[in-house]
Amino acid sequence: MKLSRKRDRQPDARPRRFPPRPSDGLPLLGSLPAFAGDQLGYPIAATRKYGDIVDMNLAGWRTWLVSDMDALEQILVRDHNKFIKPPLIWRQITAVFGKGLLSSDGNLWQHQRRLAAPHFTPRRVQDYDALIVSLARKAVDRWQDDTTFDIHPHMMNLMLRIVTRTMFDADAESEVEIMERALNLLLEEMAHRFRRPLLIPDWVPLPSNRRYLKAIGEIDGVVDRLIQERRKDGTEGRTDYLSALMVAKDEDGQPLSDKQIRDEAVTVLLAGHETTALTMTWAFYLLARHPEIQAKVIDEIAAELGDRDASNADMPKLQLTQAVILESQRLYPAGWMFGREATEDCEIKGYFCPKGTQILIAPWVLHRDPRHYENPEAFRPERWLDGLAQRLPRYAFLPFGGGPRICIGNSLAMLETTLSLATILQSGSLEWRGERPVEPYPSATLIPQGGVHVAFKRGRVR
Numbered sequence: 001m002k003l004s005r006k007r008d009r010q011p012d013a014r015p016r017r018f019p020p021r022p023s024d025g026l027p028l029l030g031s032l033p034a035f036a037g038d039q040l041g042y043p044i045a046a047t048r049k050y051g052d053i054v055d056m057n058l059a060g061w062r063t064w065l066v067s068d069m070d071a072l073e074q075i076l077v078r079d080h081n082k083f084i085k086p087p088l089i090w091r092q093i094t095a096v097f098g099k100g101l102l103s104s105d106g107n108l109w110q111h112q113r114r115l116a117a118p119h120f121t122p123r124r125v126q127d128y129d130a131l132i133v134s135l136a137r138k139a140v141d142r143w144q145d146d147t148t149f150d151i152h153p154h155m156m157n158l159m160l161r162i163v164t165r166t167m168f169d170a171d172a173e174s175e176v177e178i179m180e181r182a183l184n185l186l187l188e189e190m191a192h193r194f195r196r197p198l199l200i201p202d203w204v205p206l207p208s209n210r211r212y213l214k215a216i217g218e219i220d221g222v223v224d225r226l227i228q229e230r231r232k233d234g235t236e237g238r239t240d241y242l243s244a245l246m247v248a249k250d251e252d253g254q255p256l257s258d259k260q261i262r263d264e265a266v267t268v269l270l271a272g273h274e275t276t277a278l279t280m281t282w283a284f285y286l287l288a289r290h291p292e293i294q295a296k297v298i299d300e301i302a303a304e305l306g307d308r309d310a311s312n313a314d315m316p317k318l319q320l321t322q323a324v325i326l327e328s329q330r331l332y333p334a335g336w337m338f339g340r341e342a343t344e345d346c347e348i349k350g351y352f353c354p355k356g357t358q359i360l361i362a363p364w365v366l367h368r369d370p371r372h373y374e375n376p377e378a379f380r381p382e383r384w385l386d387g388l389a390q391r392l393p394r395y396a397f398l399p400f401g402g403g404p405r406i407c408i409g410n411s412l413a414m415l416e417t418t419l420s421l422a423t424i425l426q427s428g429s430l431e432w433r434g435e436r437p438v439e440p441y442p443s444a445t446l447i448p449q450g451g452v453h454v455a456f457k458r459g460r461v462r
């Protein structure tokens, strides 16, 4: 793609206007070094300095960082068909997600979304409450009292178990270890690929490519076994997502191919596992750093639940607990930045947006905007208790994205995180044992650098 440095002119038309462009650009590389050198600080600083649409040149790629509410409405809702998932990013990880819901576009995406939607409605996911609580209880019962540990791998393990049980109705107990190792490796390699501007084909015999393909092979092996077992046992009477995929029809009325079933299953496994685990880890980090807020949350849980198991019916009562999840997602959104690519020339807020423009939407920037949030850097879950969610501009809080491509698992994610948090804090509290504050690391998701070291103090309610 060529970038036009001059303002393009159409015959007999007004000069085309582009959004402000940072003046820090270097020849050829443009703002890439500044952006890549500080992926969290730079977008906030650039938005403050240049406005809600910043036109960056990232090594020749015209890239807009968009925080303007009308522009977001246009990109995510009104013209969503004209803005696809960026091939620049997704082609790097085709072998992982294939043509699953997260990475597909157009008619295939629309068909698959319609097929999947009934499995993710609030009504449907509410039935998973007992399963979530029992898995969270098993996890916390294994923790040793008063012993320092990194809570993130434990959250990854818990959320992997929850997603395999809820989505695939499969125990996969013997497979959890294989999946855990393979998924961690994949996440690492994906992070590496996102930072690398060059596309190196998977077949190039690099050690990292070999590890990546081996990990995909292991995940595929597990998913394939689940499909074969389900085929043997039959899908009759089963209501889980995997069974539904196996009896679904594609756009031509044919059963989904094994490859399409695999792509959808792996998509849900990956999209529904690390994101929820990170939300939990950041929530526990913030609570451990703010014992006075943690004590109030424990009080709420004790008052509402006593020592009985939490259920879906308790969700509206666990207001502060839910507010902790929202506030953690505000400060550390797992999906801190996501992208689109313009498929045709268009106009956004009076600016000319040429076909091929890369669009960056950054919840990280929106969630720390003082125009929307008072004292945005502070952890203040109470801010959500007086109707803030209703007062905010529509796209000022985007932990799950927005528009027709909003996270399909958002109700499940809120249920999983709220009930797991309540169940764990019913058994005790977390004490901060880290040496210094944890910094977020901007990979494909927002990762706590060095982990979150805490100790679990059993007692209190249960």
Ligand code: HEM
Binding pocket: 101, 102, 103, 113, 163, 167, 267, 268, 271, 272, 273, 275, 276, 279, 333, 334, 335, 338, 339, 398, 399, 400, 401, 402, 404, 405, 406, 407, 408, 409, 410, 412, 413
């Ligand atoms: C706190 C947890 C979660 C967060 C922060 C999160 C975040 C997101 C975001 C930001 C998107 C939109 C990406 C974009 O527009 O480019 C998305 C899409 C998606 N998420 Fe989630 N997610 C979470 C949990 C889940 C769960 C539990 C599942 C499934 C079990 C899931 C499955 C998906 C799928 C399939 C999509 C693609 C939807 C589509 O394009 O139609 N997510 N998620």
